[in-house]
Amino acid sequence: MTAVTVYDPPMCCSTGVCGPEPDPNLARFAADLEWLKTQGVMVQRVNLAQEPARFVAEPAVKALLDETGGDDLPALVMNGRIVARGQYPARAELAKLAGVVTSNDAADYLASEAVRALIGIGAAVAAGCEPCLTFHHNAAKHLGLSAEQMRRAAEIGAEVRAAATKTVMATKDRLLGVPAQSGCCGGAAAARPTTGCC
Incomplete structure (x- = not known):
């Protein structure tokens, strides 16, 4: 099963609906991740403010933190490799990264x-x-x-x-x-040769 882990920058929640100015981009991304789950993809989200140890435990993400200090978060990791960073991908890109075939992909393939x-x-x-x-x-x-x-x-x-x-x-x-055929070669049983068929 394909697994995607999203390493979020520090924030109070991942939905984007809390706080004085809700972020529609975060709300859209949360919905897209839920859709990805329905396609058989395992999805995890890790928040730097709540689980910093998990950021350090993932070598690719730790290297990113050492390099940018967290400025390039969020980071999406698949199979130990960062496949997207610095922004929340749209649904089409998420599907492509996770190997999910969408209806548009199928239409293009068939054409x-x-x-x-x-x-x-x-x-x-x-x-x-x-x-x-x-x-x-x-x-x-x-x-x-x-x-x-x-x-x-x-x-x-x-x-x-x-x-x-x-x-x-x-x-x-x-x-x-036409009557249904019976026996070998369509003949009646009595008419069949005794040595082999036809």
């Missing part, structure tokens, strides 16, 4: 040329279109996609084609009144 090329390969196989398959294969190769990636896309297309064929044949049998 990428590489994904479109792989979808094209699968669709060409499913449709049985040889010129389409050649076109999308060349596009994928030009984009640097591996043979394994293209092979998997083609396999998915073949699975779709096989499933569609099976469904159509079943519908054909039902509509035309």
Whole structure:
């Protein structure tokens, strides 16, 4: 599980709603951290005014304090490394730092040329279109996609084609009144050869 620890500068609380002048930026960041938790990220916050020993116990943060005297707080630490300092990142940046895929990221990914090329390969196989398959294969190769990636896309297309064929044949049998096949090679049990099948 991804873990993010926020090392805050000295303050009375982390929500930003206390004091004579509430800080909307802190309130926004607190909400963004709560959202990050819902994405499966472990989040901790440490306040310099309340837990100074934890700042010293984290080598990267201690080095930052020695360097700037705390002027570059807050600091966000992941895997013992400071990934952001001096400001509270917006939700999109937090998601990126924590490796959380947002809906915008997913939309961008699905719209990428590489994904479109792989979808094209699968669709060409499913449709049985040889010129389409050649076109999308060349596009994928030009984009640097591996043979394994293209092979998997083609396999998915073949699975779709096989499933569609099976469904159509079943519908054909039902509509035309073809009896269900039984035994080896579709023949009656008595008509089957005694040595092997077909």
